[in-house]
Amino acid sequence: MSPGRWQGLVVLVAIACFATWKVDAWRYGKELASLNAAHQADMSAIANAASSQVRQALDKQQAAEKVRADLDARITKEKANALAENEMLRADVAAGDRRLRIAGRCSASSSNLPDTTSPDRLDDGGTVELARAAGRAIFDIRAGIIKDRAALKGLQVYVLRVCQ
Template identity: 50%
Template sequence: MTEDQLKLTGAAVIALALLAAGATVAWVWQANAYGKVMATNEASRQADLASIANAGAEQARNALAKQHDAEQHLAALDQTATEQKVKANAENETLRRAVADGARRLRIAGSCGAGGGSVPDAASATGVGDAGTVELSDAARRSVFDIRAGIIADQAALRAAQAYIRDVCR
C-alpha cells in the first residue's frame, strides 16, 4: 500500500471512529433525555394515583358516615315507634281488663229509628226508639278489643313508615 492509501485509510478509520463516538454520545444523551421524561411521567402518574386513592378514601369515609347517621336515626325512629305502640297496646289491655272485670262498660253508639232500616214501623203507641242499651257478648267484646289492637298496630306501622320515608330516605 502506498502512503497515500494509508493516509486515506487512516482518515477513513478516524472518520468512522469519530462517527461511532458521535453516535454513541447521541445515543447516551437521547437515552438520558428519555429517562428524565419517563421519570417525570412516572412521578406524575404516582401523584395522580395518590390523588385518586385519596378521593376514593374520602368518598368511602363520607358514605360510611352517612350510613352510620342513617342507622342511628332509624334506630331512634324505631325506638319511638315501639314505645308508642307499647303504650297504646298497654292502654288497650287496661281497657280490655276493665271491661272484663266490670269496672268499665263498652259502649257502642247507635240508634234504631222506627222508620228506617229493617225495623218495621210500630202501629201502636208502644215503640222501641232509642230507649235501651245493647250489651255485647264476651266474644263480641273481645273481638272489639282485638280489632282495636289491630288498628293500633296498623297505625304504628304507618307512622313508622311515614317517619322513615320523611326522615331517613330524604
C-alpha cells in the first residue's frame, strides 16, 4: 500500500473513532441529563414531603400548646376560686362569724373514754369545736390540698388530652 493510502486510512479510522466518541458523548450526555432530571424530581418530592411533615408537626405542636394553655387557664381559675373560698372561710372563722367543727364518733373501747358498761359504740355523732389556731392550721392544710389536687388534675388532663 502506498503511503497516501495509509494516511487516508488512518484519517478515516481517526474520523470514525472521533465520530463514535462524539456519538457516545452525546448519548451519555442525554443519559446524564435524564438522570439529573430524575434526581432533581426525586429531591423535589423529598423536600415537599419533608416540608409537609414539618408543617404537620408544627400544627400538631401548636394545637397541643393551645390545649395546654386553655387547660392551664381553666385549672388555674378553679384553683384560685377554691383558694379564695378557703380564705373566706378562714377569715370567717378568725372573725368568729363561723365555727370550725369536726363531726366524729368514738368507740367505747377507745383509750380516751372511761370504761363503761355501754355498748361498744356510741352513735351520738357529736362534734368537736377546734380552737382558732387549730382552725387556721386546718385551713392551711386545706389550701395545700387544694393546690395539690389542682396540680394533679391538670397533669392528668394534660396527659389524657395532649400526650396521647
